[in-house]
Amino acid sequence: MELLNALVAFTNFVGVPAIAYGSQLAIGALGVTLVYSVLRFSNFAHGDTMAFGTMVTILVTWLFQGAGISFGPLPTALLALPFGIAVTMGLVLFTDRTVYRFYREQKAKPVVFVMVSLGVMFMMNGLVRFIIGPGDQRFADGERFIISARDFKKMTGLDEGLAIKTSQGITVVTAIIVVALLFWFLNKTRTGKSMRAYSDNEDLALLSGINPERVVMYTWLIVATLATIAGVLYGLDKSFKPFTYFQLLLPIFASAIVGGLGSPIGAIAGGFIIAFSEVTITYAWKKVATYVLPETMAPDGLVQLLSTDYKFAVSFAILIIVLLFKPTGIFKGKSV
Amino acid sequence: MSDTVKHSLLFAFVGLLILMEGATSFAGIFSGSWNSALVILNMGLISAIMALGVNLQWGFAGLFNVGIMGFTALGGLAVVLVSTSPTPGAFAAGGMGILMALVMGALTVVGAVAIYKFMKPGIARTLVLLAVLIAGFFIYRAIFDPSVEAVEAINPALEGNLGGLGLPVLLAWPAGGLLAAGAAWLIGKTALGLRSDYLAIATLGIAEIIISVLKNEDWLSRGVKNVVGLPRPVPYEVDLQNDPSFVERAATFGLDPVEGSTIFVKLGYSILFTVVLLALLWMAQMALKSPWGRMMRAIRDNEVAAEAMGKDVTRRHLQIFVLGSAICGLAGAMMTTLDSQLTPGTYNPLRFTFLIWVMVIVGGSGNNFGAVLGGMLIWFFWIKVEPMGIELIELLTTFMADDNWLKAHLIENASHMRLLTMGLILLLVLRFSPRGLIPEK
């Protein structure tokens, strides 16, 4: 019984939040890894692309809410999501046309693209703040919980409750669908294969008649989709704030690099590794320990390895350890 | 027009902008206040120094440092550690314990590295390694936590930290450089490699970690409670205002004592900063022309050949990375001195890392004068884009009614034009003048 309580407490405070956060990071990291594979640079504007997509989704959500349209127990934002994706697609394609394409024609070096993406990052960041302001926005509506802690306790008779928020459930389901679709696209469709071919060997792709501009266009469309979905899921789960999204860049880069830049599976694995280590190391284990350990050994302190403010430090420490031992990341990406 | 003339004109243009800020209130953009002009000038000088440091790394060695914010903050920390007076009783209460804990932590890491190096790979090594790390961590926390509690309990409203050495604040500047250099050495040692490096992610991460340490470790820098009232290398305004001879001299310039004293103090900073900037610029130029600088550029332009000639590329990269970061640390210390407070909550990568990159690229990567120009010019715009944006939006929306929601929204959010404009400037320069305003020769 005690063990069961410990397990439930662990699942409630570590397992569920980490799975949700890990899925969000994974979808974000997939976008970064795709740009890295096909366009061959790390996109510093990715966090702000996520912010932009989320912002559009929020605006449409407000519009729907104003018009009395709702999605029953699910958040209205899910209805608004396709609009957010479409507008973000438009923005990234516009950016590619007006900004990045020139450098492709010049055969610019990847690091030049990185600097260009810094400029795009500034502009998108400013644009989002300009439109929606720098403040915190909550836009989740509908049912808050799939199971609340109280219901769980009543159902099971345990002392510990297990709460699963709707946003967490949606995150996991969406992540599974998105990842399955993406892998199907990359591995089974002609266009997806041509993207992989272009990433593997650009010259040979050209000699096979693959049109680089089309490959790049599809990549941006997918990246816009992934970024918007990741951003909206994160926003539903926590809240939306432009600066927070900009800062998500670090754990997202860390996920992509830990997993192996350029490897989609790696991006997913990396997302969960980073999320689980962040949550476990900054979790106060007192509760779980009290259940598991005999009474005489019950801890006085919180048994927290590091304060929550150090979550960046954790993702980063994991990253350094992985890079020291496996410079190409866990799933052997293309770096190094 | 020769290049020299053109470049001098660019510098003159920046000077003119600052003079206009002091002398005119043209179009609502310039404030017509010499105080404000000097504020811009002072931060511009500091920005120029930061840009100089980054330019050393990027311009001369192609190293992509996105952790400038962290080095700047370390410089700020140095000011607290060097110039504030020690908190009475803090060292006895817990300072010793904290130091011991830190030494313990360092020993654990060194021990772990030694085990990893000297034991044969296998289960045994993994287990020993884990045991050492876990035991080390718990011992560290056992010593660290009570000591920290003791220190933070001392007069928490005003102190609650160890305090500093009580040395003159000017000493904190080189100390800031040293602190940043130490951090850079550690990062460089792990992240710089022969075939490739991962400096970008390493610096990005370390910078965030440094900021979270500053925010959370109250015993060190009072965390988000900030350290205020740091000592200054220049006189206080009140003292000047109470000094009859100063008041008299201010009067001869037609200034009242308050304005005279604020300007005098800011001028004092300007002179100090200019001296530092010129000294660094001179050193950077000399280094560039020295055999060392030529070698750095040879490595940059053809690493394979340089390596074949027996140059230790990684070592050179480490050197220049440490040097450049030290300069950023120095600038960070100067900035904290200028503010006379350390406010860890205000460090933001957009402002302290990426804006410096805009300065370097706009000024001209690989050219020290370009970095200085970029630093001053971009800083001016960073400050002035906001009033310009408001002017612009008011101009564009004159046809709208005053209670129009769009107009209200636009004017309210005009301040965010700043980031948008910086991005636009960067993109325009990268596209149309990719070598920057003052290109590398």
Next chain:
Amino acid sequence: MSGNPYQEDRGNKDATITNTHGAGTMQPAHRKSGPTKKVEGDSPFLIGDCMTGGYGKGPDILHDCTIAVNPGEIAVIVGPNGAGKSTAMKAVFGMLNVRSGSVRLDGEDITQLTPQDRVVKGMGFVPQTSNIFTSMTVEENLEMGAFIRTDDFSNTMEQVYHLFPILKEKRNQPAGELSGGQRQQVAVGRALMTQPKVLMLDEPTAGVSPIVMDELFDRIIEVARTGLPILMVEQNAKQALEIADKGYVLVQGRNAYTGTGQELLADPEVRKSFLGG
């Protein structure tokens, strides 16, 4: 420093922000094709005629170099290392700019076409290096070879598998995991998937054992028997000239000797300088 400021990376090699894996090297990759025009008169099926040019703004590598091939023929280019054999092939394929001279295919001047458009015109090319998609399976490599085809290409794939049975066995393995000889088969197979009208091979036997080399030569002869003209660069000059209908000896970007394979093999000068006596 290179002349193009956008190609300035200051020696940066930060693997966390830049990816150099598989990056393109072709100079005019994004250039648009220019016009083609019909040419009158008698001319070989594929000819690179009096080509002069080099890489980017660098010095000329080719000097008035001419190579040609006709249906049913195997034409072989031999010559010392660095002679410009690969460069000549790339020039014929439009992967670098020729300053003067022209490339004609089937009575049409295609000098202004991009490599992609030459593929559409029916040219197949197997480069000397990086000639497969290492991270993709054998079958995916073949599919990518057929990328421009809109019709059903399963027949062609069967033909390729018939020609190289080992590939059928390894169809679901990543091509990067195959042996050297098998990789070359994938590379040739990929080029055959477009059903080209002419096939250009740059050192198809590089780095394979002598037994595998003989095997590969047999396959190439088999392909040539179907009437497909083959233009081929070879290190192993002797064996190559033995199966060649036409041979070119290239030295420092110039045609040094030209003749049938047998003529060149019999030429004492050629034997002395290039065939080791």
